[in-house]
Amino acid sequence: GDGRREANAATVLRTVLDHGPVARRSIATLSGLSPAAVSRQCTDLVRLGLVRELPELVESSGVGRPQIPVDLNTGESEGPVAGGVHIGVPGSTFGLLDLRGRLLARRTFPHEGIAPGELSGRVLAGLRTFLDDTVRGRRLLGVGAALGGWV
Incomplete structure (x- = not known):
């Protein structure tokens, strides 16, 4: 329900605050949430302007999806x-x-x-x-x- 979604959003935000910038896969590992839940929450948090995607920090090995780190949106002119x-x-x-x-x-x-x-x-x-x-x-x-x- 909505309570679980809000708790998951809070967990993702806390993980990003404590460890950001951090890739979604790492958020799942650190928080214990499923990768799908982390992906949904990150998408919602980016849409809300609370989290932003950063350019890749490391070269992709070509295996799997590229790791795009996310961090809190603290941009000087646009961050909440x-x-x-x-x-x-x-x-x-x-x-x-x-x-x-x-x-x-x-x-x-x-x-x-x-x-x-x-x-x-x-x-x-x-x-x-x-x-x-x-x-x-x-x-x-x-x-x-x-x-x-x-x-």
Whole structure:
């Protein structure tokens, strides 16, 4: 069912994150998934823009299908990205990350002079401006937020 497909997609993505660039055959060996399941998942993940095929890394021996490695799509201009915001006492920090978790852009947003009742709206507006300035046509997969304090 869909749950298994999602679990397989997550397994393929984790394997590519940990070992990429990596050939589909190696993903199957490393993950324990069948070669057919890996092939289906890679096709879907390429179509979604999360994974990309790379030129062959090694010369083909002429036996079997050529090994085309896949890797996470972290292309500077087309790779999908995720945003993050940490809301602290003196200020907030915004970040933009690629699929490997590498920080692509960062901006601090001081809270000085902002009334407590206005803080969330101002931080949200600052985050929107940051994302408008940094995403630049790439697909934003989501935004995570963290804040400290007693719960």
